[in-house]
Amino acid sequence: MRKFFSAVLLLVLTVAKLGTVSLVEAEEALEVTPSVQKLIDGHERYWNEETSESDTSKERREELADGQEPFAVVITCSDSRVSPEYLFDLGLGELFVVRVAGNILDEAELGSVEYAIAELGADTIVVLGHESCGAVTTAVAKDLDPEAVETTQNIDAFLDNIEPAVKEARQSDKEDDELVELVADLNVANAMKQLETDSNIIKDAVKDQSVSILGAKYLLEDGDLQWFNQ
Numbered sequence: 001m002r003k004f005f006s007a008v009l010l011l012v013l014t015v016a017k018l019g020t021v022s023l024v025e026a027e028e029a030l031e032v033t034p035s036v037q038k039l040i041d042g043h044e045r046y047w048n049e050e051t052s053e054s055d056t057s058k059e060r061r062e063e064l065a066d067g068q069e070p071f072a073v074v075i076t077c078s079d080s081r082v083s084p085e086y087l088f089d090l091g092l093g094e095l096f097v098v099r100v101a102g103n104i105l106d107e108a109e110l111g112s113v114e115y116a117i118a119e120l121g122a123d124t125i126v127v128l129g130h131e132s133c134g135a136v137t138t139a140v141a142k143d144l145d146p147e148a149v150e151t152t153q154n155i156d157a158f159l160d161n162i163e164p165a166v167k168e169a170r171q172s173d174k175e176d177d178e179l180v181e182l183v184a185d186l187n188v189a190n191a192m193k194q195l196e197t198d199s200n201i202i203k204d205a206v207k208d209q210s211v212s213i214l215g216a217k218y219l220l221e222d223g224d225l226q227w228f229n230q
């Protein structure tokens with residue numbers, strides 16, 4: 001009987017916890033600051049295949065040689081189909097991009113975000129996951145059967161960072177592709193939390209409302225973005 005109650009409690013806790021990862025359209029999820037509006041408008045142009053407004057001109061390049069003031073930091077996967085400047089239709093000098101397989105945060109990535117916040121004045125941080133992520137799929141496969149996946153020490157360095165999300169998602173009833181997508185979402189949610197727990201600079205900036213943290217998921221085929229409910 002006790003075991004039954006433990007199982008129910010675990011299920012309730014899991015549902016409550018997983019419930020925090022709800023993905024919605026931008027207008028439902030976000031406090032629309034000027035920076036967020038730029039991201040929304042840029043993505044709208046990309047999605048609608050409108051004429052690009054991204055400035056990659058010679059003039060802009062020369063102007064930026066003296067210094068940069070990117071308005072947002074995007075932490076995303078190295079996946080060749082997920083290029084932030086394209087997805088948000090933005091030009092040179094607008095996004096400070098931190099890319100690593102599985103959009104994980106380790107010390108070097110956190111330090112990069114701190115630099116963009118403290119030195120360059122970015123006021124928005126986006127953790128951008130995506131559908132059908134190879135890094136996430138590999139992390140799940142390795143957790144299900146370590147023997148079946150051949151990795152290297154270096155690859156394990158980012159797989160290990162995804163592992164907490166895998167463990168969390170495996171408490172749900174999701175399998176196969178649904179499990180992979182849940183892990184991808186929890187991995188973004190974990191990174192969003194980690195930005196504050198592992199960096200005093202970011203934590204203080206969020207506290208005094210000079211920086212906001214957003215989470216999003218890019219749908220590979222559809223091209224749409226879903227935003228994590230704040």
Ligand SMILES: [Zn+2]
Nearest residue numbers: 077079133134
């Ligand atoms: Zn990926």
